[in-house]
Amino acid sequence: MFALYSLSVERFSPCLIYVVQLVSRFYCFMPCLYHCVSLRGVFSAATVEQFEQAKSRLSTLKNDPGNEVKLKIYALFKQATQGPCNTPKPGMLDFVNKVKWDAWKSLGSISQDKARQQYCDLVGSLVAAEGGSSAQVAAQPAGSEATYETLLVTTEDNITTIKLNRPTKKNAITTEMYNDIVAALEQAAKDDSVLTVFTGAGDFYCSGNDLSNFTKIPEGGVELMAKQAGDLLRNYVNAYIDFPKPLVAVVNGPAVGIAVTALGLFDLVYATEKATFHTPFSQLGQSPEACSSYTFPKIMGVAKASEMLLFNKKLTATQACELGLVTEVFPESSFQMEVWSRLKAYAKLPPNSLALSKQLIRSTEKDRLHAVNDAEVERLVERWTSDECFNAIMSFFQAKSKL
Numbered sequence: 001m002f003a004l005y006s007l008s009v010e011r012f013s014p015c016l017i018y019v020v021q022l023v024s025r026f027y028c029f030m031p032c033l034y035h036c037v038s039l040r041g042v043f044s045a046a047t048v049e050q051f052e053q054a055k056s057r058l059s060t061l062k063n064d065p066g067n068e069v070k071l072k073i074y075a076l077f078k079q080a081t082q083g084p085c086n087t088p089k090p091g092m093l094d095f096v097n098k099v100k101w102d103a104w105k106s107l108g109s110i111s112q113d114k115a116r117q118q119y120c121d122l123v124g125s126l127v128a129a130e131g132g133s134s135a136q137v138a139a140q141p142a143g144s145e146a147t148y149e150t151l152l153v154t155t156e157d158n159i160t161t162i163k164l165n166r167p168t169k170k171n172a173i174t175t176e177m178y179n180d181i182v183a184a185l186e187q188a189a190k191d192d193s194v195l196t197v198f199t200g201a202g203d204f205y206c207s208g209n210d211l212s213n214f215t216k217i218p219e220g221g222v223e224l225m226a227k228q229a230g231d232l233l234r235n236y237v238n239a240y241i242d243f244p245k246p247l248v249a250v251v252n253g254p255a256v257g258i259a260v261t262a263l264g265l266f267d268l269v270y271a272t273e274k275a276t277f278h279t280p281f282s283q284l285g286q287s288p289e290a291c292s293s294y295t296f297p298k299i300m301g302v303a304k305a306s307e308m309l310l311f312n313k314k315l316t317a318t319q320a321c322e323l324g325l326v327t328e329v330f331p332e333s334s335f336q337m338e339v340w341s342r343l344k345a346y347a348k349l350p351p352n353s354l355a356l357s358k359q360l361i362r363s364t365e366k367d368r369l370h371a372v373n374d375a376e377v378e379r380l381v382e383r384w385t386s387d388e389c390f391n392a393i394m395s396f397f398q399a400k401s402k403l
């Protein structure tokens, strides 16, 4: 049996180890779950065929794809066959069912068609990775829209929208999501859209880096984990620095950590009045990222930037607007309507003029931003191996496990 993560378990609380063991045991019984729902009469004949093919090819895999992937497969299967999860959330101590429920719930309201297609795509990619042909199981993406597990990427009215779609975890960004966002930005840079918009599903904009990213220690140990995380972060922030078209944040709720710091690289930031902006780096034994050590003092002055970046001051939307981090604040009741009607009008402006003007505004800063990004990453790689950071992250999960 494969362990849940490559955890160096001796560094974790007994409670966490217990969860890992329980979840590992759960996965021993996963294969039978893939086949537990009859699909007859639910789908059109062609799709049933693809889906059935994907199910049978899944059992031919030679290598265990890992528990995270298996959880995704489970969740997609449930969504494809039963629709969005609306069963009650299992209790805190029912670890196994809670993990399953979380995975299913995190798919939000994506349609059964889309879930079925993602299931086929995922199985197809696993088969292909083992040298088989994915053609028999991969379904065609709808239109030109790429599909991601926890991002909803759509293009409409000349606007490409990248929506973080992990509402049960307050849209915390996993390692996979960092890579997917970079891919989505690369795609948006090339497509026909005029504006690119970031927003979040549910009541949060984003709770920042998923702190469980730090619990996935590879065989090379914490140093390797920190180096890999550093490479990922550098790449992620570079994708914003180099993005050629106007980038807009539609901040639909509270924002934490990198979701806040990256705002200094956006061209417009619209926030609902219920949004808050919090960068608790020193609380977590970490240091600023996404060029905020440069953009924040420039936007709001050193004194106010230090209050946020050193002393964890959480800003209301109005305060963030007064300091220049947010462009405009809207009442919650009319937020979506007002913001989107404005963005749709902006997206009718001449695209080349918009992109070239943005590039002029940013071009003088580009080299400096890349240098700041490198320096911040170097500092963070050191921070992630520190006891201060390790203890802070353990406290977060221990506090959660005591609830």
Ligand code: COA
Residues within 6 Å of the ligand: 102, 168, 169, 170, 172, 173, 207, 208, 209, 210, 211, 212, 256, 257, 258, 280, 281, 284, 286, 400
């Ligand atoms: N990393 C990992 N898990 C996170 C997370 C994060 N950044 N943010 C939220 N979650 C998870 C919670 O653990 C919880 O999971 P559970 O339902 O399995 O217990 C779920 O998302 C909902 O969060 P919860 O804490 O119950 O909601 P809340 O409204 O009480 O608080 C936050 C929301 C964002 C204020 C709180 O979760 C938090 O402080 N998260 C950490 C934020 C952070 O430090 N980010 C990194 C900055 S550098």
